[in-house]
Amino acid sequence: MTTPAGIEIVGLTKAYGDHAVLEGVDLVVSAGTIHALLGSNGAGKTTVVKILSTLLRPDGGSAAVAGHDVVTAAARVRESISLTGQFAAVDEILTGRENLVLIAELRRIADPGGVADALLTRFDLTGVAGQRVATYSGGLRRRLDIAMSLIGEPPVLFLDEPTTGLDPQSRLEVWKTVRELAGHGTTVLLTTQYLDEAEQLADRIAVLHDGRIIADGTLAELKQLLPPTTVEYVEKQPSLEDIFLAIVGHDGAATKETR
Numbered sequence: 001m002t003t004p005a006g007i008e009i010v011g012l013t014k015a016y017g018d019h020a021v022l023e024g025v026d027l028v029v030s031a032g033t034i035h036a037l038l039g040s041n042g043a044g045k046t047t048v049v050k051i052l053s054t055l056l057r058p059d060g061g062s063a064a065v066a067g068h069d070v071v072t073a074a075a076r077v078r079e080s081i082s083l084t085g086q087f088a089a090v091d092e093i094l095t096g097r098e099n100l101v102l103i104a105e106l107r108r109i110a111d112p113g114g115v116a117d118a119l120l121t122r123f124d125l126t127g128v129a130g131q132r133v134a135t136y137s138g139g140l141r142r143r144l145d146i147a148m149s150l151i152g153e154p155p156v157l158f159l160d161e162p163t164t165g166l167d168p169q170s171r172l173e174v175w176k177t178v179r180e181l182a183g184h185g186t187t188v189l190l191t192t193q194y195l196d197e198a199e200q201l202a203d204r205i206a207v208l209h210d211g212r213i214i215a216d217g218t219l220a221e222l223k224q225l226l227p228p229t230t231v232e233y234v235e236k237q238p239s240l241e242d243i244f245l246a247i248v249g250h251d252g253a254a255t256k257e258t259r
């Protein structure tokens with residue numbers, strides 16, 4: 001059904017004690033696409049990501065990542081994925097470049113320095129590469145975290161609420177980073193509580209609610225589920241500039257509707 005690098009979830013269930021969180025989740029993420037899993041706080045997004053990244057066993061149903069079953073082929077799944085959680089896993093004491101080199105060495109990648117420099121360039125981090133991460137803004141830190149997760153080129157990337165807790169400027173920076181991934185063929189499952197984030201980044205958006213996927217489609221498809229657009233008339237106060245121009249009788253300007 002799906003190509004090997006994608007994700008396929010069928011009838012997934014998970015309860016914590018008697019608290020059923022996932023009650024039959026079905027989802028297909030095509031290879032090389034960004035799919036947003038949208039849901040409110042506590043909907044079960046992290047639970048889905050933990051099951052897909054083999055950190056948690058499902059109660060029922062099945063899930064395959066890059067063609068490997070998350071229960072019976074967990075080691076193969078782990079080789080194919082990278083997980084970036086809500087809390088950045090970077091080392092504060094090291095510089096940005098040292099963090100990247102360290103991970104490349106741990107993963108036994110050839111030419112760790114070269115790999116680090118390529119990622120620094122790709123994610124626009126060269127200017128801060130020599131600074132300790134402790135001095136980075138939240139957005140910079142998250143970008144470095146995402147860059148680190150790409151070492152070894154895993155075909156599937158999980159981003160669990162990549163911008164929660166970030167200021168607006170940092171959110172924009174992280175969005176730019178995620179868009180960068182799309183051009184490189186990485187399959188991304190991104191969880192978010194923010195509709196605008198899903199809208200900005202995702203090829204498809206799935207909505208997790210009450211333990212199930214209640215909607216899944218492109219933004220255009222989801223918009224068709226909404227009631228038709230209504231037109232509202234809003235009385236617009238003139239700006240000080242409009243008033244000024246009206247008083248001074250500037251040529252035609254006072255009759256302009258908006259500026």
Ligand SMILES: Nc1ncnc2c1ncn2[C@@H]1O[C@H](COP(=O)(O)OP(=O)(O)O)[C@@H](O)[C@H]1O
Nearest residue numbers: 016019021039040041042043044045046047048
């Ligand atoms: N280890 C756990 N033990 C008990 N309940 C949990 C555990 N992890 C999560 N939950 C509960 O499961 C629900 C879904 O959690 P989670 O998957 O983290 O949601 P989300 O990531 O969408 O905010 C929440 O009600 C949460 O309190």
Ligand SMILES: [Mg+2]
Nearest residue numbers: 045046047161
């Ligand atoms: Mg979560």
